[in-house]
Amino acid sequence: MQGWPADGGASGIATRRLPSFVAQTxxxxxxxxxxxxxxxxxxxxxxxxxxxxxxxxxxRMRALVxxxxxxxxxxxxxxxxxxxxxxxxxxxxxxxxxxxEAPGGRTSLVxxxxxxxxxxxxxxxxxxxxxxxxxxxxxxDLVCSGFVPEPPRSEDAVEFDAGDLGCGTGxxxxxxxxxxxxxxxxxxxxxxxxxxxxxxxxxxxRLLGHRVAAVATxxxxxxxxxxxxxx
Amino acid sequence: xxxxxxxxxxxxxxxxxATLPFVAANVAATAGQEAIVLCxxxxxxxxxxxxxDGVESKGLTPLKQLYHELLAxxxxxWLCGACTKPRGIDDSKLAKGAVIVGAAKVVEEIARGxxxxxxx
Numbered sequence: 001m002q003g004w005p006a007d008g009g010a011s012g013i014a015t016r017r018l019p020s021f022v023a024q025t026x027x028x029x030x031x032x033x034x035x036x037x038x039x040x041x042x043x044x045x046x047x048x049x050x051x052x053x054x055x056x057x058x059x060r061m062r063a064l065v066x067x068x069x070x071x072x073x074x075x076x077x078x079x080x081x082x083x084x085x086x087x088x089x090x091x092x093x094x095x096x097x098x099x100x101e102a103p104g105g106r107t108s109l110v111x112x113x114x115x116x117x118x119x120x121x122x123x124x125x126x127x128x129x130x131x132x133x134x135x136x137x138x139x140x141d142l143v144c145s146g147f148v149p150e151p152p153r154s155e156d157a158v159e160f161d162a163g164d165l166g167c168g169t170g171x172x173x174x175x176x177x178x179x180x181x182x183x184x185x186x187x188x189x190x191x192x193x194x195x196x197x198x199x200x201x202x203x204x205x206r207l208l209g210h211r212v213a214a215v216a217t218x219x220x221x222x223x224x225x226x227x228x229x230x231x
Numbered sequence: 232x233x234x235x236x237x238x239x240x241x242x243x244x245x246x247x248x249a250t251l252p253f254v255a256a257n258v259a260a261t262a263g264q265e266a267i268v269l270c271x272x273x274x275x276x277x278x279x280x281x282x283x284d285g286v287e288s289k290g291l292t293p294l295k296q297l298y299h300e301l302l303a304x305x306x307x308x309w310l311c312g313a314c315t316k317p318r319g320i321d322d323s324k325l326a327k328g329a330v331i332v333g334a335a336k337v338v339e340e341i342a343r344g345x346x347x348x349x350x351x
Contacts, residue, residue, distance in 0.1 A: 167333030168313025195321050196312025200333030207339050 032107040032132040036099045039130075039137065040111060044094055046086055052079035056136030066146040078140065085124075085147075091116045095123070106131050106139075115147070116158070120181075122147040151183055158182050159189045166194040172204055179210060182229050187213060190225045198223045234265035234345040236309075236337065241351070242273035246288040249277060251351035253297040260304035267345075268301065269337060271311040278310040278329035279320055302328040309336070 035054045042050035055075035063070050063081070072078045086092075095112040102108040112125040124147045131139035160178045165171040171194060182188055190201060202212040205227045213226040237256040241248035252268050259266035276282040277294065286294035298308065310320070312333040322331065341347060 164316075166312050166316050167335070168316065172333070172335055194312065194333075195315065195331040196333035196336075199330065200312065200335040203333075203339035204335035207335065207342060 031134050032130060032137075033099060035132045035137050036107050036109050036130055040094075040097055040099075040109070043082065043086065043111070044092055044113070046092065048079050048083045051082055052076070054137050055079065056133060056138045059136065059138055059140070061140040061142065063140070063142040063144060065144040075136075085144075086115070087117070096125075102129055114150075121150050121158075123150055124148070151181065158186060159191065162190055162192040162194070162197070164193045167196050167200055171197060172200070175201055175204060176208065179205075179208065179227065179229050184229050184231065186229055188227050188229065190227070191218065191222055192225070193222045197225065201225045201227070232264055234267070234340065234343075235259050235348050236267045236269050236340060236345050237348045237350055239268050239270045239274040239277070239351070240272050242276045242282070243286045244273060246286050246294070247291070248351040249274060249286055250288045250291045250294045250297065252348075253294060253301060254291060255348065255350045256306055257297055257301045257304060260301055260306040265345075266301065266304075266306040267309055267340070268306065269309045269311065269332075271314050275310045275314045275318060275320060278308050278326055279324045280326050282326060298326070298328075 039051060039054045042048070042054065052075050055078055057075060059073075059075055059078050061072045061078045061081065063072075070081065072081050093114040093116075095114055097111040098108075099110075100108040107130040109128040109130055110125070112123065114121065114123050123145075125145040126142055128140050128142040130137050158178075158181075160175075162171055162174065165174060171192070175190065178190075179188055190197070192201070198215060202215060202225060205212050205225075210230045211228040213228050214224070215226075216224050218224050235256070237252040237259075239249065239252035243249060256266040256268045270278050277286065277298070283295040283298045288294075291297075292300075301308065308326075308329045309332045310325070310329055312331050315321070315331050320331075325331070
């Protein structure tokens with residue numbers, strides 16, 4: 001399972017958009033505003049190819065992240081940096097986004113995202129000053145809050161790919177730990193290739209006072225067990 | 232009706248220890264009780280296709296016959312998952328009626344009132 005980089009986060013498949021933010025947008029210029037919107041859209045979908053398409057060939061990014069200052073030159077490196085932060089798995093929710101004019105002919109871009117991935121939920125806020133031309137974004141100066149863990153909500157479909165962890169290699173303990181991470185009423189989906197887990201995890205869930213919602217065999221032959229945390 | 236879990240820890244390397252739990256479980260099943268043979272360590276091989284073939288101890292019914300009688304009498308054969316995995320035993324290698332379970336399943340049964348029985 002993809003981990004969280006020291007200075008960044010996860011990738012989303014879908015983004016819930018806020019009600020129109022366009023009214024808040026004061027574009028430094030048509031190009032900058034459009035590109036900021038495209039970058040936000042691509043980021044929310046974790047479409048790294050689309051994000052790269054917003055960047056000019058001579059783009060430069062400086063980013064202050066919890067791990068320190070990083071600099072990237074060129075669209076490949078900048079897009080790779082965002083991909084490294086946000087990855088390619090999980091689901092994102094846009095909590096806030098704002099585009100404004102900034103001094104010096106730049107565009108201010110602020111966004112806060114909530115990322116649900118593999119049982120972990122993180123929130124991140126990034127503030128960026130962009131400079132753009134018709135060719136694309138040429139300069140990004142960014143500050144990142146870091147990817148901060150938070151408890152899952154009951155509507156989160158939290159998934160845990162247990163691989164081949166088994167009874168003798170810590171699966172019961174990890175299963176219990178994952179259940180403790182989610183809120184009461186939330187659903188934990190465990191995917192496992194361990195032969196005993198089909199019987200064992202439902203038994204353990206019942207012993208812990210939780211409800212087994214479903215046990216099924218996936219198309220790939222692995223077992224999927226869905227448990228609702230009841231207490 | 233009581234539920235009893237008969238623990239079997241030996242395979243064909245010790246036919247007597249391998250067979251006795253099945254003898255006792257079969258008696259329990261014949262008596263209308265819920266009988267489970269829980270195989271751990273090398274006993275897990277007994278739950279594989281052909282794994283009980285030729286396992287015989289003097290004075291006792293051949294294990295293969297006991298195995299099938301147990302199932303016919305409503306009994307169950309469980310194989311410890313922590314023991315099957317390092318031995319490369321998966322669902323595709325199981326004899327009819329054998330199920331791979333983990334410790335939580337056993338714990339749940341005991342917590343519900345099943346009696347663990349060490350017979351060999």
